[in-house]
Amino acid sequence: xxxxxxxxxxxxxxxxxxxxxxxxxxxxxxxxxxxxxxxxxxxxxxxxxxxxxxxxxxxxxxxxxxxxxxxxxxxxxxxxxxxxxxxxxxxxxxxxxxxxxxxxxxxxxxxxxxxxxxxxxxxxxxxxxxxxxxxxxxxxxxxxxxxxxxxxx
Amino acid sequence: xxxxxxxxxxxxxxxxxxxxxxxxxxxxxxxxxxxxxxxxxxxxxxxxxxxxxxxxxxxxxxxxxxxxxxxxxxxxxxxxxxxxxxxxxxxxxxxxxxxxxxxxxxxxxxxxxxxxxxxxxxxxxxxxxxxxxxxxxxxxxxxxxxxxxxxxxxxxxxxxxxxxxxxxxxxxxxxxxxxxxxxxxxxxxxxxxxxxxxxxxxxxxxxxxxxxxxxxxxxxxxxxxxxxxxxxxxxxxxxxxxxxxxxxxxxxxxxxxxxxxxxxxxxxxxxxxxxxxxxxxxxxxxxxxxxxxxxxxxxxxxxxxxxxxxxxxxxxxxxxxxxxxxxxxxxxxxxxxxxxxx
Amino acid sequence: xxxxxxxxxxxxxxxxxxxxxxxxxxxxxxxxxxxxxxxxxxxxxxxxxxxxxxxxxxxxxxxxxxxxxxxxxxxxxxxxxxxxxxxxxxxxxxxxxxxxxxxxxxxxxxxxxxxxxxxxxxxxxxxxxxxxxxxxxxxxxxxxxxxxxxxxxxxxxxxxxxxxxxxxxxxxxxxxxxxxxxxxxxxxxxxxxxxxxxxxxxxxxxxxxxxxxxxxxxxxxxxxxxxxxxxxxxxxxxxxxxxxxxxxxxxxxxxxxxxxxxxxxxxxxxxxxxxxxxxxxxxxxxxxxxxxxxxxxxxxxxxxxxxxxxxxxxxxxxxxxxxxxxxxxxxxxxxxxxxxxxxxxxxxxxxxxxxxxxxxxxxxxxxxxxxxxxxxxxxxxxxxxxxxx
Numbered sequence: 019x020x021x022x023x024x025x026x027x028x029x030x031x032x033x034x035x036x037x038x039x040x041x042x043x044x045x046x047x048x049x050x051x052x053x054x055x056x057x058x059x060x061x062x063x064x065x066x067x068x069x070x071x072x073x074x075x076x077x078x079x080x081x082x083x084x085x086x087x088x089x090x091x092x093x094x095x096x097x098x099x100x101x102x103x104x105x106x107x108x109x110x111x112x113x114x115x116x117x118x119x120x121x122x123x124x125x126x127x128x129x130x131x132x133x134x135x136x137x138x139x140x141x142x143x144x145x146x147x148x149x150x151x152x153x154x155x156x157x158x159x160x161x162x163x164x165x166x167x168x169x170x171x
Numbered sequence: 172x173x174x175x176x177x178x179x180x181x182x183x184x185x186x187x188x189x190x191x192x193x194x195x196x197x198x199x200x201x202x203x204x205x206x207x208x209x210x211x212x213x214x215x216x217x218x219x220x221x222x223x224x225x226x227x228x229x230x231x232x233x234x235x236x237x238x239x240x241x242x243x244x245x246x247x248x249x250x251x252x253x254x255x256x257x258x259x260x261x262x263x264x265x266x267x268x269x270x271x272x273x274x275x276x277x278x279x280x281x282x283x284x285x286x287x288x289x290x291x292x293x294x295x296x297x298x299x300x301x302x303x304x305x306x307x308x309x310x311x312x313x314x315x316x317x318x319x320x321x322x323x324x325x326x327x328x329x330x331x332x333x334x335x336x337x338x339x340x341x342x343x344x345x346x347x348x349x350x351x352x353x354x355x356x357x358x359x360x361x362x363x364x365x366x367x368x369x370x371x372x373x374x375x376x377x378x379x380x381x382x383x384x385x386x387x388x389x390x391x392x393x394x395x396x397x398x399x400x401x402x403x404x405x406x407x408x409x410x411x412x413x414x415x416x417x418x419x420x421x422x423x424x425x426x427x428x429x430x431x432x433x434x435x436x437x438x439x440x441x442x443x444x445x446x447x448x449x450x451x452x453x454x455x456x457x458x459x460x461x462x463x464x465x466x467x468x469x470x471x472x473x474x475x476x477x478x479x480x481x482x483x484x485x486x487x488x489x490x491x492x493x494x495x496x497x498x499x500x501x502x503x504x505x506x507x508x509x510x511x512x513x
Numbered sequence: 514x515x516x517x518x519x520x521x522x523x524x525x526x527x528x529x530x531x532x533x534x535x536x537x538x539x540x541x542x543x544x545x546x547x548x549x550x551x552x553x554x555x556x557x558x559x560x561x562x563x564x565x566x567x568x569x570x571x572x573x574x575x576x577x578x579x580x581x582x583x584x585x586x587x588x589x590x591x592x593x594x595x596x597x598x599x600x601x602x603x604x605x606x607x608x609x610x611x612x613x614x615x616x617x618x619x620x621x622x623x624x625x626x627x628x629x630x631x632x633x634x635x636x637x638x639x640x641x642x643x644x645x646x647x648x649x650x651x652x653x654x655x656x657x658x659x660x661x662x663x664x665x666x667x668x669x670x671x672x673x674x675x676x677x678x679x680x681x682x683x684x685x686x687x688x689x690x691x692x693x694x695x696x697x698x699x700x701x702x703x704x705x706x707x708x709x710x711x712x713x714x715x716x717x718x719x720x721x722x723x724x725x726x727x728x729x730x731x732x733x734x735x736x737x738x739x740x741x742x743x744x745x746x747x748x749x750x751x752x753x754x755x756x757x758x759x760x761x762x763x764x765x766x767x768x769x770x771x772x773x774x775x776x777x778x779x780x781x782x783x784x785x786x787x788x789x790x791x792x793x794x795x796x797x798x799x800x801x802x803x804x805x806x807x808x809x810x811x812x813x814x815x816x817x818x819x820x821x822x823x824x825x826x827x828x829x830x831x832x833x834x835x836x837x838x839x840x841x842x843x844x845x846x847x848x849x850x851x852x853x854x855x856x857x858x859x860x861x862x863x864x865x866x867x868x869x870x871x872x873x874x875x876x877x878x879x880x881x882x883x884x885x886x887x888x889x890x891x892x893x894x895x896x897x898x899x900x901x902x
Contacts, residue, residue: 044833045596071724072740074838077862079851091849093836093864097724097738100745104836126727129872137560152553152901161561162860168565212641330521334543334883400635401707410529410887480707481635483884484543 022101029068029103033060049104057107058118061092065123070094070103076120076130078109078138082164086111088140092120109140119145137162177287185299189266196462197432198228203466204473211477232425240421243328251326255419255426258319262433264312268305269440270367272297272450272458297450297458298367305366306358309441310351313396317343319430320398324415335414338404338484342395345491349499350392356385356506357445370449379446384502386446388495393438395487398431400476404484439468516541521883525554529633529887532897536874538886545886548878550871555901563861567827568594568669571861575848576663578863579899582622583663584614584654585841591667592748593837593848597830598803600670604795607671612749612787613684614654614664615839616780620691621650622842623773623780630770630891631702634711639698646694649687656680669828670804671797685788688781695774703771712767716877716889719764726873730844730866731772732893736764742840754783766892773894803828827856843867843894867899 026048030041037056042049052060064070074093081087088109095102109115119142120127131142132151139160142148150157159166202217202225209216217227245251275297278290302308317339324336358364360381361372372378379386395402404414411417416427443449443464452460482490523536530536533554539546559578563571575590576583588611595603624643631639651661657676658664666673702708718728718736733740741758743751759775761768798804805823806816832854838847844866851860870893878886 045599045835047834047836049834073727074845075836075847075849075862075864077849077864079860091862093847093849097740097745102746102836102838104834124727125725125876126869126872129868133868150553152556154553161558166561168561208637212638213645214641330519334519334521334540337543400637403635410884477638478701479636480631480702480705480711482707483711483882485882486710 022099025068025099025101026103029064032067033063047102047104049106051106054107054110054117057105058120058123060105061094061120061123064094064103064105069096069098072097073120073124073126073130074102076127076134078134078140078162080138080162080164086115088115088138090117090134090140114139114141116141116143118143119148121145136160139163174287177282182299186267189271189299190263193263193266193433193436194429196436196465197429198232200432200436200469201228201231201428203470204476207470207473208477211474235421235425235428238421240423243418245326245328245418247326250322252423254319254323254326255423255430256319257322258316258430259426259433261312261315261319262430262437264315265309265437265441267299267312268302268308268366269437269444270296270298270301270370270449271440271461272456275458296367297461301365301367304364306354306364306369306445309366310347313437313441314343314347316430316434319427320415323419323427327415327418329418331411331413332415332417335404335411335417339398339415341488342398342402342404345488345496346392346395349388349491349496350396352496352499352503353385353388353392354445355503356382359503359506359510366444370444370451373448373451377446377448382446382502382506384498385506386442388499388502389442389446391495393442394472394475395491397434397438397472399435399472401479401482402487403481404487435469435472436465439465439472442468518546523886529629530890530897531629531895534871534890534895534897534900536886538878538883540883543883545878545881545883548875548886550874552868552871552897552900555897557898557902559902560861560863563858565857567856568830568858569823569827571858572667573663573665575863576665577898578865578902579622579841579843579846579867579896580662581625581896582618582842583665584618584667585622585839586846587663587665587667588615588749589837589839589841589846590848591669592839593835593850594669594830596837597833597835597850597852598669598828599831600798600800600803603671603798605792606675606794607796608749609787609791610672610676610796611667612751612754613784613791614657614666615749616784616787617650617653617684619780619842620777621647623777624650626773626842626891626894627698630888630894633887633891634708636702636705636708639701642694642698642701646691653680653684653687656683668797668805670800671795673797673805675796681788681791684784688784688788691781692778695777699774703774709767711884711888712770712892713763713765715766715881715885716769716892717763717765718873718877722873722876723764726876727869728844728873729869730840730842730894731769731776732844732870732873734759734772735761735769737761742838742845746838748837748839751783754786756780756783766888769892829854829856830858838864841866843896843899844870863902865899865902867893867895867897868902871895871900 037052037060039051039053072095074095077091079089079091081089086108090107090109092105094105109117117140119131129151131145132148134140135142135148136150136152137160206216217224220226220230274295278295280287320339321336324332357369357378361369416424419427447464450457450461519540521538521540523538524530525533525535535551537549537551559574562574572587572590575586578586624647628640628643654664655661657680658666658674720736720738723733723736723738737760739758739760744758756779759772761772801819806820810816811820830852832852834851836847836849838845846866847864849862850858853859874889874893877889
């Protein structure tokens with residue numbers, strides 16, 4: 019456990035300092051909060067230099083009434099060291115919120131990002147095929163947004 | 172004049188009896204298949220209609236009769252309606268030449284004070300028409316059955332059916348050929364292509380002993396010909412959703428269903444005639460022996476269905492052309508050499 | 514020669530798409546040119562529903578994510594909530610019961626996979642053999658929980674109901690018998706030349722592709738990637754059990770088939786160890802802020818009030834976010850829970866294995882035959898409820 023903490027510490031130190039906003043530790047899980055502009059750069063460093071080759075998940079959180087509103091969360095896994103890392107950033111303000119796509123780094127991000135687009139309306143720039151995935155074309159609204167009603171639509 | 176009338180009447184009676192026998196045996200066959208598959212797969216199978224469920228096939232038949240006959244607005248309506256008929260009728264054709272029993276009538280009968288010789292045209296024997304070219308006739312008409320399936324799949328205006336039809340065309344093409352070659356050895360040994368003579372020639376020893384390879388090849392080709400597991404590519408419900416017969420309902424579907432089972436019986440009957448001594452056997456009457464042997468082969472078909480997965484389309488073709496066809500050819504040549512020098 | 518591309522619509526009603534998967538396939542002859550999965554026919558918005566429920570009330574919902582392995586899903590969720598609350602220890606008996614149920618679920622799911630995968634490729638008989646054994650597991654669940662598919666017995670802080678008397682011995686008997694019965698299934702398939710021809714070399718994935726597509730579970734292990742969360746990030750004390758993580762070499766459908774069979778044997782192994790060590794004792798932690806008090810004590814006011822509050826209002830979780838993953842039968846099942854300190858989770862994301870694994874099908878199917886496509890759907894082992902959530 020201590021080794022892992024040191025490793026993640028090393029990871030944080032070697033990232034370009036201007037890219038990192040903060041890092042949070044909660045229940046032994048580290049969250050790196052990065053700026054959107056350096057998201058791709060950070061993920062690439064993590065993937066190539068630190069063995070975080072497995073993108074578990076891409077998802078978003080709607081911080082309604084905050085600005086910027088949407089957090090985009092990436093979960094990475096390092097197979098060599100068996101450790102988890104959460105990278106978090108914000109989609110840009112405005113409607114629709116945008117964020118660069120990571121499909122160039124991991125193909126698996128394709129469907130994850132499509133789901134995020136479907137559920138939150140976040141546009142992933144550079145995504146090869148950004149369509150709705152779970153809901154049908156022509157569906158009105160993005161259901162996982164906090165201002166989308168649970169019933170009585 | 173009177174003689175030909177007798178010939179027509181006797182042949183007609185034989186045909187009617189045979190067709191009804193086949194229909195009954197299809198019913199029994201369907202029941203057997205479901206029961207035996209149930210036995211293999213640790214389940215009951217049909218057991219509600221009648222004792223041990225033996226009336227299940229009757230119930231199924233009535234159900235299919237009473238179903239709504241949905242005729243789709245297809246482009247080629249005539250072909251769409253004709254296809255199941257073709258499939259059903261062509262499946263019955265080969266039975267014309269298959270001898271199913273020894274003598275079933277006296278040599279002569281006296282009708283209206285006139286003596287008719289029944290040995291002429293083998294009227295007294297257990298075969299509808301003892302054709303001089305029986306084997307050729309069977310080979311020719313058995314490949315006709317492909318038309319029923321092909322036209323059905325093509326005229327259904329359904330892509331799945333169409334794929335099924337395309338599969339059956341290529342499958343038949345590759346298997347019809349070595350099916351023919353695999354039985355050539357038998358013809359060489361007999362020196363005749365008359366079915367009755369082939370049966371007589373097996374009086375002392377079944378041809379399966381002389382032609383084991385030929386028999387195996389024939390059975391493989393037979394599975395492909397009857398489109399049964401592991402070669403049931405044309406209907407395979409898991410890929411094509413029943414393939415060529417997807418768009419058929421009611422009696423049209425029943426005809427396809429019937430044709431499939433008649434086909435199995437035909438293949439088994441030909442195998443019995445060519446390799447397993449036909450109707451010959453000790454103690455029991457000749458017709459009974461024929462039925463027993465056909466039933467055994469039929470059960471073998473079911474057994475295989477319960478055991479094997481389905482082969483892939485391209486593998487079926489490549490196995491047929493690359494392995495089975497050369498083996499059949501080699502078998503043919505070897506038999507030829509043996510017949511010539513021994 | 515003019516070539517024409519057939520556009521085939523496989524599903525959503527198709528016998529071997531395992532539910533309501535729709536594949537838009539372009540065929541040239543029988544060769545798949547492109548394959549575009551269209552999912553979402555079973556989308557129930559579970560994530561949205563969970564945002565408006567208390568933590569406990571979401572447990573039945575999570576079981577319905579992968580309906581063939583219900584208990585494995587609620588296990589993942591309960592573990593994630595426990596981690597969020599900071600509960601690291603639950604009573605030993607509850608922990609072992611969870612392990613036993615999780616492994617039984619894995620066996621049930623794999624048996625169902627074996628049944629449908631075999632049937633997709635035309636082998637009809639293994640279906641009935643495998644479902645017979647699955648039925649026994651369903652009966653265990655029924656005896657224990659009264660429900661067959663979704664036991665719904667995992668709670669935050671333990672399990673809701675103890676095993677009834679004698680069930681452990683029944684489970685042990687089953688775990689001893691199953692490997693022998695599996696030999697029967699193997700005689701039908703493993704060395705069957707047709708089966709080998711249908712599965713070998715179909716759907717080959719390299720290690721790099723596995724990482725690129727984020728595959729997990731048997732899909733990853735089939736390509737030789739040693740990634741079993743029970744091993745690499747142990748939960749429920751899996752590190753104290755002895756079991757082998759089977760790995761494939763070629764990364765094809767056949768290897769994945771062998772791996773899943775071996776996993777069933779290993780699960781039996783784990784069950785045997787767990788049953789042997791199963792201690793007597795409590796099945797729930799005694800922190801009645803989050804865990805339900807035992808039913809027989811609830812008549813007492815001391816327990817009645819916390820029970821009432823827990824049912825009506827739920828418990829408050831500390832502010833924070835947590836990702837917890839477990840090795841579900843189909844791969845990595847992750848729950849990402851964001852809590853804002855209230856009784857409801859602020860956001861729950863369920864990272865389901867089927868959703869991620871299904872994505873690779875368009876790559877694998879390209880240039881293969883239509884029959885291979887069916888084999889691929891089987892080998893990815895999807896449940897559409899798991900894909901769509």
